[in-house]
Amino acid sequence: FMISAFFWLNITCFDLWLNIRGIRYELQSSSPRLRFAYYSIYVWSAAVIFTVIALTIEHTDVSNAWKPGFGNGQCFIKSRDWSALLYFQGPSGLLNLFNVFFFTMSVINLYQIKEDSYELKKETSQQYKLSTFLRLFLVMGVSWILEFFTYLFAHNNSFIIVIINTLNASQGIILFVVLVLKRRVLILLKNQWNKST
Incomplete structure (x- = not known):
């Protein structure tokens, strides 16, 4: 389910692109809870489908090189052959390509909106959203793109691979620093602290 x-991240990028572009359709005009429910169905259905396919292949009579290798000396899939590319690196890389597309289109749409002074207030809000999601993508997307290189060069135990793996393992801390430890949030926390004391 990883x-x-x-x-x-993909559905977050997609939603950002829809909001910035201003596409109106039934899903976007629905309540945030309903939209979250639709997005959850997409995410968890896709994750279940990937897992079921991988487990099915694991228990069939195909070559071991094509099996994911669940439970064979490790909790994760085998990372030393093609199975990692088929069951993790490939799908995650494809999703990251879509995410880059959605971010690029979002930036292009923001620059188009900027030319229309009537939309200035809306644009500022959208720029803030884009900035937040760009930070999220940089932390999550770029680290996983770099992780793909560790797959390609797994035989090389270089210092760069150790750094990439350390960055990837530190995602939670980095997300906290990038998304929570912002000036605005710290001011809100300070104000809340002053009210309570």
Whole structure:
């Protein structure tokens, strides 16, 4: 189910693009809870489908090189052959390509909106959203793109691979610093602290 993190990032990028572009359709005009429910169905259905396919292949009579290798000396899939590319690196890489597309389109749409002074207030809000999601993508997307290189060069135990793996393992801390430890949030926390004392 680790692939679900990539689907969540993907749907976040998609939603940002829809909001900035101003596309109106039934899903976007629905309540945030309903939209979250639709997005959850997409993410978890895709993760379940990937897992079921991988487990089915694991228990069939195909060559071991094509099996994911669940439970064979490790908790994760085999990372030394093609199975990692088929069941993790490939799908996550494809989702990251879509995410880059959605971010690029979002930036292009923001610059188009900027030319229309009537939309200035809306644009500022959208720029803030884009900035937040760009930070999220940089932390999550770029680290996983770099992780793909560790797959390609797994035989090389270089210092760069150790750094990439350390960055990837530190995602939670980095997300906290990038998304929570912002001036605005710290001011809100300070104000809340002053009210309570």
